[in-house]
Amino acid sequence: MSLRFLALGTLAVLSTVGVSSAVAPVQRNGLHALSAPGDARLHAFGTRSVQQRASADTRKLDSALADLSRHLGRVRPAHQLADLHSLSPAARFIQRAPQATPLVLVDAATRGDPQSLKAALEALGLEHSSVHANDVGGWLPVTALGAAAARAELVSIHAAMPHTRGAVALQGDYVQHSALVRTAYAGITGAGITVGVLSDSFNCYAVYAEPGSTVPVSGNEGYAPNGFTADYATDVSTGALPSGVNVLAEPYTSTPSAAGDCTAYGAPTQTPFTDEGRAMLQIVHAVAPGAALAFYTADDSEADFANGIEALAAAGAKVIADDVGYFDEPFFQDGLVADAVNTVEAGGVAYFSAAGNDSNLSYENTAPSFATAGTGSMADEYLLNFDTTGATNTTTLPVSVPAIPPGDLLAIVVEWDQPYVTGATGASPGATSSIDLCVTGATGSTVITDNDGNTESCTGPNAVGVDPVQILIVANPANAAGNTAPQTLNIMVGLAANSAGAIPPGRIIVSVEDDGLGSTIESFATGSATIQGHPGAAGAAAVGAAFYFDTPACGTTPAQLESFSSEGGAPILFDTAGARLATPIVRQKPDFVGPDGVNTTFLGFTLASDSPPYPKTGLLSTSLAACQNNTSYPNFFGTSAATPHAAGIAALALQASPAATPTQIYGSLRASALPMSSTTPNFNSGYGFIQADAAFVVPTLTLAAASIPFGSSTTLTWSTLDASSCMAAANPATNFTSPAAPATSGSLTVTPAAAGATVYTFTCTGAAGASASNSVTLLATSGTPAVAPTLALASTSVEVGKPTTITWNSANATSCTASGSWSGTLASSGSQTITPAVVGTETFTLICTNLGGPSAAVSVSLNATAALVKPPAPTLTLGKSSISADTTTSITWSSAGATSCTASGNANANQAGWEGTQAPSATFTITPDTTGSFVFSMYCSNGAGNSPTTSVTLTVTTPIDTGGGGELDEFSLLALAACVVFLRRRARA
Numbered sequence: 001m002s003l004r005f006l007a008l009g010t011l012a013v014l015s016t017v018g019v020s021s022a023v024a025p026v027q028r029n030g031l032h033a034l035s036a037p038g039d040a041r042l043h044a045f046g047t048r049s050v051q052q053r054a055s056a057d058t059r060k061l062d063s064a065l066a067d068l069s070r071h072l073g074r075v076r077p078a079h080q081l082a083d084l085h086s087l088s089p090a091a092r093f094i095q096r097a098p099q100a101t102p103l104v105l106v107d108a109a110t111r112g113d114p115q116s117l118k119a120a121l122e123a124l125g126l127e128h129s130s131v132h133a134n135d136v137g138g139w140l141p142v143t144a145l146g147a148a149a150a151r152a153e154l155v156s157i158h159a160a161m162p163h164t165r166g167a168v169a170l171q172g173d174y175v176q177h178s179a180l181v182r183t184a185y186a187g188i189t190g191a192g193i194t195v196g197v198l199s200d201s202f203n204c205y206a207v208y209a210e211p212g213s214t215v216p217v218s219g220n221e222g223y224a225p226n227g228f229t230a231d232y233a234t235d236v237s238t239g240a241l242p243s244g245v246n247v248l249a250e251p252y253t254s255t256p257s258a259a260g261d262c263t264a265y266g267a268p269t270q271t272p273f274t275d276e277g278r279a280m281l282q283i284v285h286a287v288a289p290g291a292a293l294a295f296y297t298a299d300d301s302e303a304d305f306a307n308g309i310e311a312l313a314a315a316g317a318k319v320i321a322d323d324v325g326y327f328d329e330p331f332f333q334d335g336l337v338a339d340a341v342n343t344v345e346a347g348g349v350a351y352f353s354a355a356g357n358d359s360n361l362s363y364e365n366t367a368p369s370f371a372t373a374g375t376g377s378m379a380d381e382y383l384l385n386f387d388t389t390g391a392t393n394t395t396t397l398p399v400s401v402p403a404i405p406p407g408d409l410l411a412i413v414v415e416w417d418q419p420y421v422t423g424a425t426g427a428s429p430g431a432t433s434s435i436d437l438c439v440t441g442a443t444g445s446t447v448i449t450d451n452d453g454n455t456e457s458c459t460g461p462n463a464v465g466v467d468p469v470q471i472l473i474v475a476n477p478a479n480a481a482g483n484t485a486p487q488t489l490n491i492m493v494g495l496a497a498n499s500a501g502a503i504p505p506g507r508i509i510v511s512v513e514d515d516g517l518g519s520t521i522e523s524f525a526t527g528s529a530t531i532q533g534h535p536g537a538a539g540a541a542a543v544g545a546a547f548y549f550d551t552p553a554c555g556t557t558p559a560q561l562e563s564f565s566s567e568g569g570a571p572i573l574f575d576t577a578g579a580r581l582a583t584p585i586v587r588q589k590p591d592f593v594g595p596d597g598v599n600t601t602f603l604g605f606t607l608a609s610d611s612p613p614y615p616k617t618g619l620l621s622t623s624l625a626a627c628q629n630n631t632s633y634p635n636f637f638g639t640s641a642a643t644p645h646a647a648g649i650a651a652l653a654l655q656a657s658p659a660a661t662p663t664q665i666y667g668s669l670r671a672s673a674l675p676m677s678s679t680t681p682n683f684n685s686g687y688g689f690i691q692a693d694a695a696f697v698v699p700t701l702t703l704a705a706a707s708i709p710f711g712s713s714t715t716l717t718w719s720t721l722d723a724s725s726c727m728a729a730a731n732p733a734t735n736f737t738s739p740a741a742p743a744t745s746g747s748l749t750v751t752p753a754a755a756g757a758t759v760y761t762f763t764c765t766g767a768a769g770a771s772a773s774n775s776v777t778l779l780a781t782s783g784t785p786a787v788a789p790t791l792a793l794a795s796t797s798v799e800v801g802k803p804t805t806i807t808w809n810s811a812n813a814t815s816c817t818a819s820g821s822w823s824g825t826l827a828s829s830g831s832q833t834i835t836p837a838v839v840g841t842e843t844f845t846l847i848c849t850n851l852g853g854p855s856a857a858v859s860v861s862l863n864a865t866a867a868l869v870k871p872p873a874p875t876l877t878l879g880k881s882s883i884s885a886d887t888t889t890s891i892t893w894s895s896a897g898a899t900s901c902t903a904s905g906n907a908n909a910n911q912a913g914w915e916g917t918q919a920p921s922a923t924f925t926i927t928p929d930t931t932g933s934f935v936f937s938m939y940c941s942n943g944a945g946n947s948p949t950t951s952v953t954l955t956v957t958t959p960i961d962t963g964g965g966g967e968l969d970e971f972s973l974l975a976l977a978a979c980v981v982f983l984r985r986r987a988r989a
Contacts, residue, residue, distance in 0.1 A: 037403040038483035044439050044450045045088055045473040048460030057149040059463035062158035062328070063437075063470065064088055066460070068104070069145045071451050084142065087451055089409060090327070090473045091159040092299070094139060094252050094264040103127060103139035107302045107336075108148065108157040109422040109467070110134050117153040124148055128253060130304035133423045135336050137301025155421050155430070156466040160301040161411075161473075163515065164200055164276050164323045164354075164640055169286040172595035172645045174626040175553040177770075178287045178692040181652055184767045185696070185722065190288025190651035192658075194246075196312030197284070197644065198298040198305065198322035199277030202247050204262035205602065206231040208272055213263065215272055220406050223272035226609075226634050230601035232278060240282050240601050246294040248311055260297065271407055273299075279603040279636050280323060280644040286598075287648025287692075290655070292316075298324035302422075306340035309351075313344040318654055320344065321647035323354040323640035327411045328422075328469050329533025331509055333574040336423030338537035345539030350650045350662040353535040354639035355542045355590040356566035357516040360684075363397055364509045364528035367840030368416075369866070370495040370502075371896070377458050381436055381494030382502065386524040388838040389800045390866025393896065396490040398522040399512055401474070403483040409475035410514035412439060413532075414493055416505035418468040419578030428578025431468040433505045434461035436494035439472055441487070448474065448489055461496035468505075488522065509570070516564035516638065529570035529683070531589050536570060541591040541666050544685055545642035546676070548595035549620055551689055554627035558676045559689035561593060565639060569683040590686040591666060592673045594642030597635050604634035649692045656696065656722040664700060668721050671774050672698040697723040698772035699744075699762040707853060710755040710782035719745035723764035731759045735780075755782035755851045781853035786813035786828075788856040789848045793834070797863040800836055804862065806844055807831040810855060813848035820845040820859065836864035871898035871920075871940045873948040878936075882955040885931050889954065894921035895947060898940035905951075906935040928956045 046063040049070055053059065058066060068088045075083040080102050084093045092105035103125075110117040111134065118129050118136045124147050129138040137160060140148060148157055173179045182188055208215040208223045209231060216222040217229060235241040250260020251273060265272050277295050284293065294317055296308035305324065312320050329335050334342070341351050363386065370382035372395050383395035401410065414437045421430040438458040441448045450457035459470045476484045491510060495502055511530055512519055535542035550560040568589030574580055607629055608618035615621075618631040629635065650665050657664075669687075672694035676685040697720055704715040720726070723744040730736030735750075735758040742748065744764060752758050758780065763773040789810035798804045809829035810816060816826040821842035822834075828848060836842060845859040874895035883889050891914075895901060898920035905914050912926050914936050928934060934954040940947045 036483060037485045038481070041480060042401075042404070042448045042474055042476055042484055042487065042489075044448050044457035045090070045475065046459055046471055047450045047452070047454070047457050053460045056463075057146070060149045060154055060156050060466070061145060062156065063459035063472070064091055064159040064161070065104070065106070065145055065157060067451060068142065068159070072142060086477070088159065089475045090161045090411065092161070093142075094261070101125070101141045101143055104142050104145075105138075105160040105301055106140050106157055107135050107137045107160045107422065109155045110136070110153050111155055111421065111427055112153050117151070120151050120153055121148060128300055128304070130301055130307050132303040132306040132336055133339060133425065135303045135422050137303030156463075158328055158467075161327050162200070162299045162305070162324050163327070164274070169283040169598040169600060169636075171548040171627060171629075172283065172598040172641075173286045175548045175551045175595050176645055176649065176690050176692055177553070177694070178645075178649050178652060180693045180770070181696060184693070184770070185656060188652050188656050189290030190648070190655055191290035193288070193318050193651040193654045194292040194294055194316045195284050195288065195319045195321070195647055195651050196294040196296065196315070196317030197277050197280045198296050198308055198312070198320070198324060199280055199640070200299050200324070201251055201260070201262065201273035201275050201297060202245070202277045202281075202295040203232040203275060204250065204260075204273040205229065205275050206233065207262040215263065221271065224602065226605055228602040228634055235278065235282065235601055238601065241278070241285055242293065244292075245281065246292070246315060248294060248296045248315060249300075249308065251297040251299040274603065276323065276603060276640060279600040280321060280640065282600050283598065283641060283644040284321070284648045284651070287645060288651035291648070291651040298322060302326050302329075302336050306337050309337070309340040309344055313347060313349050317349060319350045319352070319647050319650045321352040321643045323643055325356060325533055325535075327413055327471050327513065328467065330420045330467075330469070331415050331529065331532055331570045332417055332507075332572060333420050333578070334537055334572065334576055335420060335533055337534040338540075339423060339576060341534050341537045342539040345662050348661065350647075350654070350665045351540045352643050352647045352650070353540045353542055354643045355531050355535050355544045355568070357564040357638050358511065358513050358530040358566045359516075359564050360527040360530060360567040361512040361514065361519060361521060362509055362526065362528040362530050363521060363524060364507070364526045366507050367838070368504060368506075368508045369839065370504050374494050377454070377456055378436060378438060378492065378494045381461070381496045384493040384495070384508070388524070388526070390839045391800070391869055393872075394524065396492055397510060397524060398488055398490055400486065400488050400520045400522055401484075401514070402486050402518045404476040404517060405483050406476055406480050408517065409473055410512060410517060410519065412437065412472045412474065412491060413511045413513055414470045415509050416468045417507035417573050418505060419574045419580070420467045421465070421578070422467050424576060424578045426577025426579070430465040430578075431462055432464060432500060433468070433503045434464065434496040434498040435468070435470055435505070435508075436461045436496055437470040437472055438492040438494065439474065440490050440492070461494070461498070464498050464500065507573075527567070529568055530566040531568040531570065536568065536572075536587055536589050538587060539662070541646065541669070542568065542589045542686075543639055543643040543646050544590040544593040545596040545637070545639045546593050546689055547597040547637070549597065549622070549627060551595060552674060554622060554624060558674060559593065561676060561685050562596065562637070565593070565684070566590070567683050568686075588681050588686065589683065592646070592669055592686045593676065593689045594645040596637050596639070596641035598641060599630045599633035600636045601633060604636040606631065606634050646690055649690065649695060652692065653696065653721045660721055664719060664721070667700045668695040668698050671700060672772050693766065693770040694772040696721045697764045697766035697770055699723070699726060699764045699774045701760065701762060701774050701776040703776055703778055706777070707779040707781060710752065710780040710851075713749050713751040714778065715747050716750050716760060716776070717747040718742075718762055720764050723766050726762050726764040728760065728762050730761070736760065750778065752778065752780040755780050779853070781851060783850070783852040784812065785853035786810050786848040786850045786855040788858050789813065789816060789846050791844070791846050791858045791860050793860050793862055796861070797865060798836065800839055800864050800867045802867070803833045803835045805831050806834050806860070808846055810848035812850055813855065814850045816846050816848040818844070818846055821862075834862060836862060839864055839866050868942065868944045869897070870945040871895045871942050871947045873950045874898070874901060874938050874940045876936060876938055876950045876952045878952050878954055881953070882957065883928075884957050884959045885928055886959060888925060888927045890923050890925050891936055891952070892923045893918075893938055895940035897942055898947065899942045901938050901940040904937045906933070908932055908934040908956075909936050926954065928954075931956045931958055
């Protein structure tokens with residue numbers, strides 16, 4: 001990833017608050033060169049004001065645009081771009097002329113005709129408009145945000161915030177064995193196949209190098225801060241790329257064009273475009289040197305990104321790779337870009353997408369509890385308890401952030417289990433819960449402020465009917481003196497009431513998207529999914545990353561996953577129309593892992609510049625020339641570098657086997673990958689590290705039916721990408737009567753000679769002598785199938801951490817298979833102890849089998865409730881801490897989770913009636929008739945025990961002396977009135 005956020009302008013509000021907080025060192029990662037700690041300031045962006053939260057129109061703006069529109073008055077005429085970027089560093093801005101109104105990149109959704117919305121926004125000045133599904137993307141004048149939000153056609157509008165997932169690049173070609181394929185298969189170079197790439201830019205370096213461009217080379221504002229300035233012409237001259245790359249669109253133009261506008265990146269407040277697409281194509285060219293290459297920017301809104309995918313396919317690309325994501329892409333639904341991926345894949349295009357560089361930096365809760373009343377800016381909300389066990393009530397999620405260099409940022413993204421509107425193919429209802437996301441500095445000296453100087457920065461609750469997502473950006477201004485200090489921030493999530501009430505979601509995820517900076521969630525981390533959006537599409541292959549040097553070809557077995565490589569596992573809960581699925585879909589993501597850390601001519605950092613852990617010389621400890629780093633070039637790390645390696649293999653495969661489908665290519669890469677852990681596949685490394693030579697020969701096997709009655713037959717089909725021969729066998733061998741040497745692809749009828757399971761194994765060999773095997777299992781049933789098992793829980797509801805027993809039995813089964821909240825092969829009868837670890841519902845499913853076949857599935861559900869813990873110390877609040885005798889005040893108390901409370905105190909308090917058993921929350925009126933100190937104490941109780949005791953002290957003073965020692969009687973009042981009349985008459989005399 002390469003976030004192009006640079007200087008934050010000169011707004012005074014951003015230069016007055018210091019931050020510093022020491023935390024434990026973070027784990028070293030290899031995506032970025034290590035940043036030394038500094039004392040620069042962190043700021044939060046993307047908040048809503050109270051007034052904006054109350055307006056139906058401004059609630060259509062996402063928090064980034066709401067924050068921006070609220071502060072447009074701060075933008076100075078002579079420094080418009082600088083000030084805009086200081087207000088919203090992750091947003092994209094351009095200005096066509098020095099005095100022209102700046103434009104902001106947006107995506108807008110409608111439930112009506114998107115062409116009507118497009119026309120309405122174009123009338124407000126929208127440029128580079130792009131329509132995909134129900135989304136309209138483009139560049140809108142910043143002054144038109146209010147008018148756009150007032151349009152009836154508009155459901156929501158959000159800032160489009162793209163971020164990339166970084167004869168060279170030969171090391172990856174070696175370790176994934178694609179070099180072996182080109183050697184073994186004469187003429188296989190990818191010739192006749194076009195590979196398209198989507199990233200930020202392709203050849204902006206050439207524009208920046210022109211005389212008078214004013215774009216600096218070095219420093220935070222420079223386009224080549226690492227000192228490597230190679231452009232496309234240089235790459236052609238050195239053989240790093242061929243001539244004739246088909247550039248369909250560079251970024252930032254009023255209409256898509258190959259020329260683009262590379263200088264409109266927002267100088268001097270944002271860094272220039274990185275040409276990361278060109279680095280990716282260098283890798284493709286190293287793997288498939290005969291392939292034709294094409295490029296389309298993904299930086300011009302999600303709608304344009306989706307259209308760019310289809311444009312590359314229309315231009316002849318049979319393989320496409322991307323490394324771009326948008327912070328608001330859905331976790332639980334296929335969105336706008338996923339739709340385009342699935343469309344081109346259905347048309348025969350193999351699509352590869354970078355998994356991301358966010359490790360497993362996420363928190364997920366499948367039974368979120370919002371029980372604690374908020375305070376401050378969250379006063380009208382209820383706060384999420386991050387402790388999924390329910391043992392404590394913890395309303396903050398602490399995140400340690402390492403030193404961040406100037407111009408870098410991280411995004412905090414919250415999504416929940418309600419359907420998206422953007423990209424929906426039907427009338428999606430959108431969000432029904434209103435969720436607020438806030439961030440503060442942790443207790444101590446860490447301070448993080450927003451554009452208004454607030455130390456608690458909040459998005460404000462979302463409107464009903466918009467996308468279920470909230471985003472806050474935390475950034476280090478690039479005009480800071482240096483890096484930030486390592487520090488800790490606290491994340492809070494609130495639930496607010498809306499027109500339908502306070503509706504809690506059933507599932508929520510908090511993702512810290514730091515692109516490999518090395519942040520850690522200090523408490524309650526669930527290590528859940530961070531693969532977000534279109535890499536999780538059914539039609540895409542998501543690619544993780546392993547440093548090329550840490551792979552078997554260079555001496556490390558198994559290959560080691562990069563610590564930052566993103567994790568999969570997010571379930572798809574909704575169809576593309578926004579309807580909830582009866583059964584969630586959990587796709588295997590990532591699919592596999594490719595190499596990163598290879599050399600390019602310009603992008604990345606040198607290993608020598610990041611010592612330790614790398615040697616100061618930049619040379620690695622190896623005698624294998626193919627595994628050695630080239631110290632003359634930088635190294636490109638991240639899933640952005642791994643993805644084009646897999647795409648290059650696909651180009652070789654399609655030349656060798658033009659009829660191969662994307663499904664066959666993905667299947668071959670999965671089946672031939674080298675496992676990277678004991679359990680494969682998994683949500684970290686997928687099926688393992690890709691191997692091109694084995695992928696060419698591994699057979700893919702399918703059965704028309706996985707279970708048949710004994711005595712009947714089914715069809716076994718197999719294929720390879722380009723094997724030269726195959727051998728077939730079966731276990732038991734008596735169940736296989738086909739020739740022992742079948743063709744390299746085909747089908748045959750199999751009729752098991754005995755009941756039970758038969759494993760059919762094919763081993764195929766290629767031109768280089770590489771061979772690979774694959775197997776499939778057929779069950780031939782005989783007799784009566786197993787009866788449905790009895791399945792019972794000793795208790796269907798238990799507290800977290802408390803055990804219960806699950807018991808099962810199937811009278812005529814030989815074995816059973818567990819799924820759902822348990823797994824594995826079980827005996828036909830037995831029992832297990834179940835101890836739930838988190839609050840929520842767990843479902844246990846069992847199918848039992850014999851030679852007659854499988855039984856019906858039986859399921860039971862266990863409800864895990866929060867563990868009962870002692871209540872917290874009660875809050876005791878006096879109406880006044882000091883009163884005079886014979887006057888009145890009150891004492892109010894409460895204790896969450898208590899069933900009763902016990903009052904006690906000193907003699908004065910007892911005399912006032914403060915004693916004995918009380919309700920868990922109430923108010924008590926006190927009217928003391930004596931002076932002195934009244935000490936009121938209380939502890940509260942529930943079934944788990946007593947809370948700590950809380951005490952408050954009331955000071956009672958002597959009443960003020962009025963001089964008469966009491967009230968005036970009627971005769972005194974008459975005498976006083978007479979005196980007043982007499983004195984007035986004397987004054988007039």
